[in-house]
Amino acid sequence: MSSTSTTATASALLAEIADVGRDAVRGGYTRRVFDPAELELRAWFTDHAVALGLDVRLDGNGNLWAWWGAPGPDAVVTGSHLDSVPGGGAFDGPLGVVSALAAVARLRSAGFTPSRPFAVAVFAEEEGSRFGVACLGSRLLSGAIDADRALALADADGVTFAAALTAAGLDPTRAGLDEAALARIGVFVELHVEQGRDLVDRGVAIAVATGILAHGRWRLRFTGSGNHAGTTPMTDRHDPVVAAAAAILATRHRGTAALSRTMQGEASAAAAPRATVGRIEVIPGGTNVIASLAELWLDVRADGEAAVRELVAAIGDDARAAAKLEGCAFELHEESFAPQVTFDPAVRDRIAGVLGGPPLIPTAAGHDAGILAGRVPTAMLFVRNPSGVSHAPDEFAGEEDCELGVDALVAVLEDLL
Structure with a gap:
């Protein structure tokens, strides 16, 4: 699969993982963190990132980082997550990940060279569907949750997060606040499918988020x-x-x-x-x-x-x-x-200017970007969802809109990098 990384569109990349974690009972997808389906997606992401020349690293909290060049300070980071709610849709999380891969491929093919460190991140347990705390990977990274509390969280089968980390080859004693990783992030931009009908009602494909309720x-x-x-x-x-x-x-x-x-x-x-x-x-x-x-x-x-x-x-x-x-x-x-999250106004306005003045809208859904906003400048892009449905099988984004999302992400990254 990784051989297509330099040319695949976001929709083509989504098609590659369309059979991973299908839920025969609920419909849609069930991809719990560190379960076989999510581990398969992690391996898939790693293959694509390596094929693009990125250096993939796994931190102590189970988050993946794919670096273009050496990690360093004032880095630009983009990405999302690969886990899902039970019976979730195909776009929540994965759209941000595949769009990041497609953007890197396009930048590489154009001969672009970043002037700042750059990474694509995949955060662990964003949905909280296995251990009950949403955005667990970014919460641990930023110190928003105590490591001992997080390690003691247990899934429905009694498996603790500590045990799940161990089974995934990680050392639970490394979990928790990672000041070194936070210090490397100069700005984090997350692309996400819209979870609602605001863009449908406006008749536009892309928006910039103002914050999270x-x-x-x-x-x-x-x-x-x-x-x-x-x-x-x-x-x-x-x-x-x-x-x-x-x-x-x-x-x-x-x-x-x-x-x-x-x-x-x-x-x-x-x-x-x-x-x-x-x-x-x-x-x-x-x-x-x-x-x-x-x-x-x-x-x-x-x-x-x-x-x-x-x-x-x-x-x-x-x-x-x-x-x-x-x-x-x-x-x-x-x-x-x-609490209410307001995304960094300077970054928001800069991105909006690069994109020619798209709508600025709030969201009522939680995201890793919202957790990181307390520690680093963050921003979000939304891609139109014609169904208006999220966290369910009918969640959707059209192929053309997905590519417009990649266009927007490429433009933003070119400006920031």
């Missing part, structure tokens, strides 16, 4: 009384699933109301609040059993921390009232919170 995850725990589904009268039940169901409906209601208030203020729809319950666990989970416990995981995003916490508090009040009505106990736990 504040984002948090909470666990709602409802504890009731387990019992027999056939012998327990309806009036004698304390069913946590009923309370949980009311909380799910409240999440939709509160999120929609917050959206309505935002739009009345003529704010951008891209910056409007979102509230989602995407994961539910019921114990014991029997068809003929009244559950004793139900847990929901709530995801809330909005323009600023205050808006996020206001929406969570309202949902929490509704959930608590539903639990009381059903005679259940209720707990609300914050599992993670990422």
Whole structure:
């Protein structure tokens, strides 16, 4: 496969990995970090990078770095990730990686020589689908998560991140804040498929990101009384699933109301609040059993921390009232919170100028660029997604738009390098 690296388009490179990690149950792709499918993609990336003359290195956090020349200070870095959510689409992550490879190939074929160090990066566990913490590789690199906490994270099979690193040939004692690697990064630019319909509605293919909305995850725990589904009268039940169901409906209601208030203020729809319950666990989970416990995981995003916490508090009040009505106990736990990210204005404006003034839009999705923004200048490019769907099989970017994305990345890299 690597022999095509000097000429392949982004779409052709995506086609090469189209059968890796297909999910026969969910559709789309399931590529968890350090699982066979993701390891195959890492090997594929390494082959292509080496064929382009890049020097591939693996850091202590499981992130790949493919250097054009020797690593050094004030480096320009681009890239994304190769892992996916369960049943995810083909573009989230891989589009940024293949676009970087295609851009390097085009620059090399044109005889371009960088005046600054340059690398393509592939970050580990961006989606958090195996160990539960999104952007784990970039969080460790930048010190945004404690190494001991990260190493103790376990997947659904009880395999810890430390064990997964070991199985991948890495030394867990090397995991954590990497000041030397951070000091080498002068600017990081991530290209990504858009996760929404903003560009579709605008009728343009490429945009530059302004920042990432504040984002948090909470666990709602409802504890009731387990019992027999056939012998327990309806009036004698304390069913946590009923309370949980009311909380799910409240999440939709509160999120929609917050959206309505935002739009009345003529704010951008891209910056409007979102509230989602995407994961539910019921114990014991029997068809003929009244559950004793139900847990929901709530995801809330909005323009600023205050808006996020206001929406969570309202949902929490509704959930608590539903639990009381059903005679259940209720707990609300914050599992993670990422504050609002504003990408470096000078880099953003420079890139926008190079590209002739594309739209400047926020995103409500988390990215490695957002994590790194706390330590190094970062920017993002978005490529139009005509379906508007992300984290699902219908996620898409047309071949022409993918190549326009590579065009944009090449222009940006030529300017920065």
